[in-house]
Amino acid sequence: MTANVPGVGQAQNVVKNSQSGASRSDASSGWASEVAPARPVLAPWQVRLAMNTMLADLPNSITISDLAASCRLSLSYFVRAFANSVGMSPYAWLLRKRVDRSKILLQQTGLPLAHIALECGFADQSHFTKIFARMEGTTPARWRRADLGESPNCLGRAGCEIAHLRQTP
Structure with missing residues (x-):
């Protein structure tokens, strides 16, 4: 029944192709078979919190894992998201x-x-x-x-x- 609805069959193919790792696009229909994954970014409050925490504790050592925990994120996600949001790693x-x-x-x-x-x-x-x-x-x-x-x-x-x-x- 969904095959008769225009676009639904194509969308299902897109999902199937992206799940199987296929990366072709169907130029005739305009549907892309794979969407690039979104890059992780921090929310504005997380950027402010991380920067203010580092600036307030500049002479002392603060760990990146403490910053990640204060932003309620895992260490690896925090580092990637900070770099994507600010343009450099937290340590840099x-x-x-x-x-x-x-x-x-x-x-x-x-x-x-x-x-x-x-x-x-x-x-x-x-x-x-x-x-x-x-x-x-x-x-x-x-x-x-x-x-x-x-x-x-x-x-x-x-x-x-x-x-x-x-x-x-």
């Missing part, structure tokens, strides 16, 4: 925010790099330097000197003073 987003925070501290304070690293949630100065250099293309010390308008050859405050003295005739 967190590292980007830590580097952004470190740049503010590098500009506005004279804190040592090791202190800035810990203040921004990096394990140590080495980890901070590695991530910063990967994202910014230069080390934090060189970035700070360039931002302060110092010579890139300076080795620190005392080193710059000595280098400037040597250049003065």
Whole structure:
């Protein structure tokens, strides 16, 4: 009986073909035999919750599984959905925010790099330097000197003073 209703037989074929893994389309009828699966995305409240939680706890370590649980999702689904919603993985987003925070501290304070690293949630100065250099293309010390308008050859405050003295005739 359903075979006499226009389109129903075609729709049943689509379901059968998609269940069997077939991926052809019937150009004459306009029916696609397989629909691409929807990419998982987070609801706006989940994006806000995840981002705010990571920002509030920037200097401390928060696990991605804790974020997933707070959004009421499995870990793997959360990571895929976050990446589809934001454009990068939760960990990459967190590292980007830590580097952004470190740049503010590098500009506005004279804190040592090791202190800035810990203040921004990096394990140590080495980890901070590695991530910063990967994202910014230069080390934090060189970035700070360039931002302060110092010579890139300076080795620190005392080193710059000595280098400037040597250049003065």
